Amino acid sequence: QKEVEQDPGPLSVPEGAIVSLNCTYSNSAFQYFMWYRQYSRKGPELLMYTYSSGNKEDGRFTAQVDKSSKYISLFIRDSQPSDSATYLCAMRPGVTGNQFYFGTGTSLTVIP
Amino acid sequence: DVKVTQSSRYLVKRTGEKVFLECVQDMDHENMFWYRQDPGLGLRLIYFSYDVKMKEKGDIPEGYSVSREKKERFSLILESASTNQTSMYLCASAEQVPLIAKNIQYFGAGTRLSVL
Numbered sequence: 001q002k003e004v005e006q007d008p009g010p011l012s013v014p015e016g017a018i019v020s021l022n023c024t025y026s027n028s029a030f031q032y033f034m035w036y037r038q039y040s041r042k043g044p045e046l047l048m049y050t051y052s053s054g055n056k057e058d059g060r061f062t063a064q065v066d067k068s069s070k071y072i073s074l075f076i077r078d079s080q081p082s083d084s085a086t087y088l089c090a091m092r093p094g095v096t097g098n099q100f101y102f103g104t105g106t107s108l109t110v111i112p
Numbered sequence: 113d114v115k116v117t118q119s120s121r122y123l124v125k126r127t128g129e130k131v132f133l134e135c136v137q138d139m140d141h142e143n144m145f146w147y148r149q150d151p152g153l154g155l156r157l158i159y160f161s162y163d164v165k166m167k168e169k170g171d172i173p174e175g176y177s178v179s180r181e182k183k184e185r186f187s188l189i190l191e192s193a194s195t196n197q198t199s200m201y202l203c204a205s206a207e208q209v210p211l212i213a214k215n216i217q218y219f220g221a222g223t224r225l226s227v228l
Contacts, residue, residue: 041222049216105154
């Protein structure tokens with residue numbers, strides 16, 4: 001079983017829709033959770049970062065962590081064509097370990 | 113802003129050639145990483161380094177080696193390139209893990225390597 005599971009999609013939505021992207025994980029030691037956005041032929045860029053459980057909002061983006069269910073989500077409100085990209089979840093343990101664990105990415109297309 | 117710079121965006125090499133991929137970061141980060149990214153497989157860790165001259169194997173180190181002579185620079189070496197090493201290579205850097213920290217990886221733009 002992979003440490004982090006992410007539905008690869010592809011996901012296609014109309015402009016203005018609410019998008020929900022999700023990852024599940026198996027390691028209860030994970031405490032830091034990140035979402036990266038990767039445009040085609042570019043490197044991933046950090047979009048959202050959360051520590052432990054709870055919600056974090058930044059503009060149209062909301063990151064949600066449910067540690068009891070080992071489940072994280074990224075919500076995009078009022079989606080725009082410029083949101084079309086691959087979204088990668090990532091996580092890592094707390095004070096020990098230098099490795100990060102990534103999902104395989106979900107490809108999103110927002111249709112004008 | 114953190115900057116991670118990979119020396120080449122696109123490279124075309126022949127089978128059997130020795131290939132060097134260079135990465136430089138400007139944030140004095142202790143940790144640096146090399147990944148390859150392939151469709152359907154996501155990011156796979158090749159090697160990482162947590163200090164100068166220190167390295168650890170990731171999930172797929174076979175056919176690769178690394179060098180970290182200076183803190184800001186981390187090189188990936190393909191000793192004898194093969195066609196199955198055609199991929200997107202991503203370098204990243206991150207702070208060391210203190211007790212309370214913003215543990216984030218910052219990525220370069222990637223090098224798309226084709227081995228013919």
